Amino acid sequence: MKATILILLVVAAFSVSTAQLQCFHRKPDIPTDWIDMVNPCVRKMRDQVQEELKAAIQYLAMGAHFSRDTINRPGFAKLFFEAASEERQHAMKLISYLLMRGELASDVSNLIRKHIEPQTADWKDGVSALKDALKLEASVTRKIHDVIKVCEDPQNAGNNFNDYHLVDYLTGEFLEEQYKGQRDLAGKISNLDKMMDKHAALGEYLFDKKLLSGEI
Amino acid sequence: MKVFIVVAAFLVTAYAGTNDVCYKNVLRACETTSKNVNGLINCNARYGAIEAVLPDLQTYVNTHITRSFEYLLMATHYGNYEKSREGFEKIFKDLSDSKWEEAIDLIKYITKRGGKMNFAAVREDTVNDNNGSYELYELESLAKALDMEKQLAEEAHRIHGEATRRRKDYHDPEVSSYLEEEFVHKHANIIRKLSGYTSDLNTLLNGPDSSLALYLFDDYLKQHSIV
Ligand SMILES: [Fe+2]
Numbered sequence: 001m002k003a004t005i006l007i008l009l010v011v012a013a014f015s016v017s018t019a020q021l022q023c024f025h026r027k028p029d030i031p032t033d034w035i036d037m038v039n040p041c042v043r044k045m046r047d048q049v050q051e052e053l054k055a056a057i058q059y060l061a062m063g064a065h066f067s068r069d070t071i072n073r074p075g076f077a078k079l080f081f082e083a084a085s086e087e088r089q090h091a092m093k094l095i096s097y098l099l100m101r102g103e104l105a106s107d108v109s110n111l112i113r114k115h116i117e118p119q120t121a122d123w124k125d126g127v128s129a130l131k132d133a134l135k136l137e138a139s140v141t142r143k144i145h146d147v148i149k150v151c152e153d154p155q156n157a158g159n160n161f162n163d164y165h166l167v168d169y170l171t172g173e174f175l176e177e178q179y180k181g182q183r184d185l186a187g188k189i190s191n192l193d194k195m196m197d198k199h200a201a202l203g204e205y206l207f208d209k210k211l212l213s214g215e216i
Numbered sequence: 217m218k219v220f221i222v223v224a225a226f227l228v229t230a231y232a233g234t235n236d237v238c239y240k241n242v243l244r245a246c247e248t249t250s251k252n253v254n255g256l257i258n259c260n261a262r263y264g265a266i267e268a269v270l271p272d273l274q275t276y277v278n279t280h281i282t283r284s285f286e287y288l289l290m291a292t293h294y295g296n297y298e299k300s301r302e303g304f305e306k307i308f309k310d311l312s313d314s315k316w317e318e319a320i321d322l323i324k325y326i327t328k329r330g331g332k333m334n335f336a337a338v339r340e341d342t343v344n345d346n347n348g349s350y351e352l353y354e355l356e357s358l359a360k361a362l363d364m365e366k367q368l369a370e371e372a373h374r375i376h377g378e379a380t381r382r383r384k385d386y387h388d389p390e391v392s393s394y395l396e397e398e399f400v401h402k403h404a405n406i407i408r409k410l411s412g413y414t415s416d417l418n419t420l421l422n423g424p425d426s427s428l429a430l431y432l433f434d435d436y437l438k439q440h441s442i443v
Pocket of ligand 1: 087
């Protein structure tokens with residue numbers, strides 16, 4: 001009996017509120033012939049958003065490792081935490097681009113997986129983490145290449161379309177940053193590796209302080 | 217028997233005071249002839265209740281990351297050309313940014329107190345909510361955000377409680393104070409703002425031209441910060 005009254009009350013409250021509030025509005029009538037991205041290319045771009053976030057979480061795990069009390073490499077931690085936020089920015093840049101081109105007007109809820117776990121969470125030393133970072137960047141670069149390949153192929157899925165603008169954007173903005181970032185990491189690995197030749201512990205300690213002060 | 221004595225001795229020293237455990241470690245490490253680099257296991261940063269609240273803090277980090285992703289999806293929805301609501305896009309992007317920054321801050325805090333981050337520690341009801349939609353109408357999206365913020369606030373209260381109310385050994389004012397300063401007050405501000413927005417929008421949508429009202433409301437959100 002109580003339950004029935006409760007249900008009646010809920011239904012009454014709901015019908016009153018729907019009668020009063022206009023929460024939903026009609027979809028505007030907008031021409032769609034300006035939206036010209038083709039499907040296989042959009043799919044690749046959406047996957048790349050997830051890839052960038054995966055890289056962000058991997059860097060987060062590196063930052064967490066080098067922050068630990070018994071590891072105590074704050075310079076490495078700073079480098080990796082900053083890299084994590086940069087990767088997240090890359091994901092957001094890709095999303096902004098898709099929105100600019102009229103994409104992501106639907107199917108947004110499954111664009112990002114809600115839980116991503118890093119593949120590795122422990123490193124032997126600083127140089128092995130830097131090497132992992134360089135490998136990660138190289139794999140991201142290859143994936144951006146794959147996006148470009150799909151998006152500039154007019155034969156793709158029968159759509160006679162080469163996405164010049166997107167390909168230019170990916171090449172000029174994303175690949176540019178990838179190649180510069182990779183060179184920077186390779187340089188760091190080279191210096192650290194040589195510093196550790198005779199005095200491994202001291203080399204890493206000094207390198208970490210330099211990273212922390214922003215000298216390198 | 218020998219083992220028993222060693223264990224008993226260890227327990228006695230542990231109870232006698234945890235203050236000189238690291239020192240004893242150091243003495244032992246310096247006395248032995250063979251180099252023992254990993255001999256200082258007791259010279260860590262752990263003290264107080266960190267051991268007790270660590271799993272909760274780890275889960276709290278992961279919940280922040282998930283919320284950051286969810287807010288990003290909500291912002292993305294408002295950025296599409298059909299919705300085109302810059303104000304809503306902005307508040308959800310700001311919320312996404314702040315959850316991300318707080319996740320990093322929490323990881324740093326965990327390690328400051330001698331803990332280790334665990335990215336696998338998640339709340340099942342947070343990550344497995346697969347039918348959750350982020351393509352929401354304006355009032356719905358504010359309601360969802362308000363609920364998510366309250367859940368984060370109450371989780372902070374719960375962890376705070378672990379570090380204050382439980383057994384005497386678990387009392388840890390440093391953890392409580394950190395949670396208060398970095399989370400509890402911020403939550404109150406965001407929750408109050410979201411509740412105010414929900415109330416305003418509720419009134420506005422009740423008027424004769426709710427569509428125009430929404431435009432003006434969105435324009436207002438554009439100029440104000442939620443975090
Ligand atoms: Fe990236």
